[in-house]
Amino acid sequence: MTNSFPTFEGAYCPVPLRHNDQIVMGHGSGGRMTSELIQRVFTPFLSSPPLLEGNDFARVSLPFEAGMKGHLSISTDSHIVSPIFFRGGDIGRLSICGTVNDVCMAGAIPLYLTAGFILEEGLPVEFIEIVVQSMQAAAQEAGVQVIAGDTKVVEKGKADGLFINTAGVGWIPEDRIIGGEQARPGDVVLISGTMGDHGIAVLAARGDLGFETGIASDVAPLNHLIHAVLAAAPHTHVLRDPTRGGLATTLNEIAVQSNAGIWLEEKTIPIQPEVRAACEMLGFDPFYIANEGKVIVIVPPDEADAALKAMCSNRYGEMAARIGTVKADPAGRVLLKTSIGGTRIMDVLAGEMLPRIC
Amino acid sequence: MRYVDEFRDAGLVKGVLDEIRHIVTRPWVLMEICGGQTHSIMQSGLDQLLPREIELVHGPGCPVCVTSLELIDKALAIASQPGVIFCSFGDMLRVPGSQQDLYSIRARGGQVKVVYSPLDAVRIAQENPDKQVVFFAIGFETTAPPNVTSVIQAKALGLKNYSVLVSHVCVPPAMHAILGSPQNRVQGFLAAGHVCAVMGYWEYLPIAGKYHVPITVTGFEPLDLAQGILMTVRQLEAGIYEVQNAYTRAVSQEGNRTAQAMIFKVLQPVDRNWRGIGLIPMSGWGLRPEYADFDAEKRFDVSAIQTRENEICIAGQILQGLKKPVQCPAFGTLCTPQTPLGAPMVSSEGACNAYFRFGNLELSKKNETR
Amino acid sequence: MCLGVPGKITAIYTSGTLQMAKIDFGGVIREACIEAVPEAKIGDWTIIHAGFALNMMSEEEAQETLDALRQLALIDEEINASEQNLPATFGG
Numbered sequence: 001m002t003n004s005f006p007t008f009e010g011a012y013c014p015v016p017l018r019h020n021d022q023i024v025m026g027h028g029s030g031g032r033m034t035s036e037l038i039q040r041v042f043t044p045f046l047s048s049p050p051l052l053e054g055n056d057f058a059r060v061s062l063p064f065e066a067g068m069k070g071h072l073s074i075s076t077d078s079h080i081v082s083p084i085f086f087r088g089g090d091i092g093r094l095s096i097c098g099t100v101n102d103v104c105m106a107g108a109i110p111l112y113l114t115a116g117f118i119l120e121e122g123l124p125v126e127f128i129e130i131v132v133q134s135m136q137a138a139a140q141e142a143g144v145q146v147i148a149g150d151t152k153v154v155e156k157g158k159a160d161g162l163f164i165n166t167a168g169v170g171w172i173p174e175d176r177i178i179g180g181e182q183a184r185p186g187d188v189v190l191i192s193g194t195m196g197d198h199g200i201a202v203l204a205a206r207g208d209l210g211f212e213t214g215i216a217s218d219v220a221p222l223n224h225l226i227h228a229v230l231a232a233a234p235h236t237h238v239l240r241d242p243t244r245g246g247l248a249t250t251l252n253e254i255a256v257q258s259n260a261g262i263w264l265e266e267k268t269i270p271i272q273p274e275v276r277a278a279c280e281m282l283g284f285d286p287f288y289i290a291n292e293g294k295v296i297v298i299v300p301p302d303e304a305d306a307a308l309k310a311m312c313s314n315r316y317g318e319m320a321a322r323i324g325t326v327k328a329d330p331a332g333r334v335l336l337k338t339s340i341g342g343t344r345i346m347d348v349l350a351g352e353m354l355p356r357i358c
Numbered sequence: 359m360r361y362v363d364e365f366r367d368a369g370l371v372k373g374v375l376d377e378i379r380h381i382v383t384r385p386w387v388l389m390e391i392c393g394g395q396t397h398s399i400m401q402s403g404l405d406q407l408l409p410r411e412i413e414l415v416h417g418p419g420c421p422v423c424v425t426s427l428e429l430i431d432k433a434l435a436i437a438s439q440p441g442v443i444f445c446s447f448g449d450m451l452r453v454p455g456s457q458q459d460l461y462s463i464r465a466r467g468g469q470v471k472v473v474y475s476p477l478d479a480v481r482i483a484q485e486n487p488d489k490q491v492v493f494f495a496i497g498f499e500t501t502a503p504p505n506v507t508s509v510i511q512a513k514a515l516g517l518k519n520y521s522v523l524v525s526h527v528c529v530p531p532a533m534h535a536i537l538g539s540p541q542n543r544v545q546g547f548l549a550a551g552h553v554c555a556v557m558g559y560w561e562y563l564p565i566a567g568k569y570h571v572p573i574t575v576t577g578f579e580p581l582d583l584a585q586g587i588l589m590t591v592r593q594l595e596a597g598i599y600e601v602q603n604a605y606t607r608a609v610s611q612e613g614n615r616t617a618q619a620m621i622f623k624v625l626q627p628v629d630r631n632w633r634g635i636g637l638i639p640m641s642g643w644g645l646r647p648e649y650a651d652f653d654a655e656k657r658f659d660v661s662a663i664q665t666r667e668n669e670i671c672i673a674g675q676i677l678q679g680l681k682k683p684v685q686c687p688a689f690g691t692l693c694t695p696q697t698p699l700g701a702p703m704v705s706s707e708g709a710c711n712a713y714f715r716f717g718n719l720e721l722s723k724k725n726e727t728r
Numbered sequence: 729m730c731l732g733v734p735g736k737i738t739a740i741y742t743s744g745t746l747q748m749a750k751i752d753f754g755g756v757i758r759e760a761c762i763e764a765v766p767e768a769k770i771g772d773w774t775i776i777h778a779g780f781a782l783n784m785m786s787e788e789e790a791q792e793t794l795d796a797l798r799q800l801a802l803i804d805e806e807i808n809a810s811e812q813n814l815p816a817t818f819g820g
Contacts, residue, residue, distance in 0.1 A: 208472075277359050280362060282474065338403045339402070340366065340372075340404065342404055343403055344400065344403045347695075354449070356447065358393035358394050358449055
C-alpha cells in the first residue's frame, strides 16, 4: 500500500521556457521577451548611439556646415527574398545594400538607415544572428549607421521566415542634379559589371529548378564606387541600379523618363559564362534578371572614359563596360544591336520570368 | 557555351546571308513551325538581315498557343480543386482560358507549381502523398519523351497520386493542314530541329513529295537558321523539293528509335483541336488504354466546361501564316503581353509576343547603316 | 517546343528505375534523364530538353558544319570584294 500523503518533494515552480532557439509569438509582444531578444540578438551587432539611447526616435545631425545647401535623398525597400541565405549574401546584406544603393542613385552620400523586421514564428534565432551580423558588416563597409529599428512577430505561415524593411537617408550636395530624366542625346551608357548574377544565384539557392552553379550574388554597397565616378565625371546625368526587371526594364524606365532612345550593343554587355549557361538552359534572358551590386551610369560623352576608368579601379566595377548611347529617337524605347547585326526592341519585363520549354 | 557560341558567330552568319543574297532571284515565302525558332529569329534580328525577297512566316509551332481552349479550361478547373498540386511548364502560366489563367488560380489559393521537367512533378507527388499531383503534359513531339517518362516512372513507383493532362500535338498533320489549304502561301519549310532529333525526318518525305515543297531540318541558333533558309532557297531556286538536313549534329533521318519506342509505349494518335485552327484528325497523341489510370481528364470530373474564345483574337490566321500579328486590329492596343487576348501574345514563343517585344521593322531598316 | 541545349555528361547513375546523368552546361550542372540515349558515356554531348536527353550530339558533325560554313564565308567575302572592286579582307 502506497503512502498517499503528499510530500512536496517533487514540487518546483514551472518557470516559462526561455525559447532561446526559435522565435515564438511572445517575442513580438513588446514585453520582456522582446527586449531580451533585442538585447541578445540585435544589439550586439546592429547598434549605434541613437539605438542605444533607447528612445522611440533617433536624433541625428546632417554632416554639413552652416550655410551649405543641398537636399536629402530618402528611400525605402522591403526585402522578402527566399531563401534568406544564398551564395554571395543573404537577406541582411541585401537589405542594407539595396537601400544604400537606392539613396546613392541621387548622387547622395548615404548616412543613416532604419531597419524593421517581421519574424515568422518558428524562425531559428540563429538565422537572425547571422542576418544581423551580415547587416552590420554591410553597414560598416558602406559607412552608414542603422539608427532606428523595429521587430514584430507573425504567426507561422504568415511570413516567409523573415522580412526586412530598410529606409535610408543621404545627403545630396547642392549642385548635383542626377535622375532618370536627365539622359540627353549623345550621352554614353556605361554598366559597372556583369548582368544577372544575383537573380541566378537566388534561383540556384531556391533549389526548385534543380541546378547547381558557382555563381554568387553580386550584392554590394556601391556608394564608394559612385563617389569615385562622380569625382571623375562630375556631370554624370543618370545613375540607376538595375534590380528587379534587370537591365532592360531599368533602361526602359530611363528612356521614358528622359523621353530619349537608348541604343545598346549586345556584344558589349558583360555576362558571366555561367550566368549565360543557366539562362540558356532555363530559357531566361539575362537582360531581365535582377542585379544587386551594379549601377548604370549615363554620362556626357567627354566624361565617359574617366567614368569608366573610375569604375574599373573599384573592386565592384572591374568588369565595367561601355554598352550604348543615348539618341533622340526612338523616344522612350530601348534598342539592341544584336550580336549578328540585327536590331531589336528591348521591352520591359512583362510578368514573372519563368522557365520555358519553347 | 560550347556548341552554342560557334553557331552565333556573326562572321559566319554574314557569310550565309551573303550567299542567300547572291543566289536569290525572286520572292519566296518560307515558314518555320517551331516557337523556339521564332524566338531565336526575333531575338537575333535575323529576319531583318534577310534579303527582302525572303518572307518568313511563323507557323503554329508553339504548343502553348495551339493547346485548345477547352483543355486550358479543364486545366484551370483541375487546378482550382482542393487537394491538387497542379504542375506546369512556365510557358502555360499566363495563357488565358475563357475567364482566368493559372496565375489567378494561384492567387486564390490554388497550388500551382512551375517545374523545369515533368520528372520534378513526379518527385513532388512522392513528397506529397496526401495530395493529387497533376502535370500539364503539353508539347510537340520534342516534349513527349520526358512527359511519358514521368508516367512510366510514376507507374514503376506505384504512385496513385500522379496524373497527366495530355495535350500533345504533332507537326506533320499541321504541315498537311497548312499546305493543303487553298489559301496557302508557304513555298518552303524549316522543320523543327528538336522534333526531328526525336522523330527523325522520314515523315516529311511524303509531304515534300505531295505538295512539292522543299523542307529543311533546321536548328535554333542564328547560324543554323540562316543555313536552313539558305538550303531551302537553293532548292526553291533550283525547282527541287527534297527533305534536307541542316542540323546534322543532332538529327538523323530515322531519329531516336529508343525515344520513339518510349513514346509509343504510352501514347497513341488521337484527334486534336488546335486553338485558332480547329480539329485536325489524328494530329495529336493521347494516353494508351494501359495508362488510362494516369489520365487526369478521367480522374477529375471536368466534362462540363463551357469555353468562350475572345472574338477579336485572330490567332488562327496568324498561326497559319495568313496574317502577320501587326495586321491584327488589337495588336499592341487591346492585346499586349501585359493584357493578352490570345495565346500567341502570352507565350514568349508566340508570334504576337515575339513581334511585340522584338519587332519594329521600319525602325531597324532606317538604321541599317548604323 | 524546342528549347534544347547541348550539355556534356559528367556522371551516370540510376535514380529509382531511371538512368540519369549529371550534365554540365558550361559551368551550370543539372540532372537529366538519359533513358533515351542508352549508348551515352561520360564525356558525350547530348541535347537536353525539360530535364531529358533527346538525342546524342555529334561533335564531328558540328565541326563539319562549321568548317563548311567557314569555307562559304570566305568564298562570299571574295565575291563581295570583287563586286565592289576592293581588295578581299579575311576574317569575319
